[in-house]
Amino acid sequence: MKKKYPWVLYVTHDQIFEAAYDAFSVTTPLRKKAFQKIGLKVKVFYSKGERVNFLSELLKILKFIKKMDIVYITVDGSSILEKFSLLKLFNPSLSLIWEIHGQVEEVFWSDRSLKTKLAVIRRNFKRKILSKLVDGSICLDEELKIYSEKQLGIKKSFVIPSFVDDEALREVFNSQEFQKSALGLFLKNKKIFKIIWGGGARFRWQAIDLIEKAARKIYSVDKKIIFLV
Known part of the structure; x- marks a missing residue:
């Protein structure tokens, strides 16, 4: 009998989200490679963020969500992608993992207006509610792990620093x-x-x-x- 490998749906930013794409254009293929290395089959969904209707993107994913075993979502200061956590409501058996890159308050570095402060309150509330659906989180450092556990209430939180492809680097350096x-x-x-x-x-x-x-x-x-x- 042919072995059945678990499927992971990796939700990340599309190129249209320029502020983050410089980083995620590098990390996305590395994450995909890491998933495959541990025996997972990977499907990557590139969200166009707030520039398109969320419902239209959700409907696209719902066509194949029953096939998935894990949903892995990039969660950063933009607070754009965690809404895809709602996918768990359509397939409760899913394991939902957040990869936490930052807190919502990051936007204060560029804008401290009242509008931004209200947006941060709203986004934090949304993130806190959606975190109830999360089974575990991968955090880029210890501070984010504390944030995940203490503020979001995600009990299974682990630290895996953002990485580079060691084999590729070694090949270049040598x-x-x-x-x-x-x-x-x-x-x-x-x-x-x-x-x-x-x-x-x-x-x-x-x-x-x-x-x-x-x-x-x-x-x-x-x-x-x-x-x-």
């Missing part, structure tokens, strides 16, 4: 082209203490301007400490 490149030679220089920082200038809360100021100040004190931003 290539002759990289070894001979200026960056490759720089990284091999043991006389320099190197700090590698990754983030996006598009998201103010990632504080790339603060990192730059810190790098300049440290470099003025010790030129053997170099930041790669």
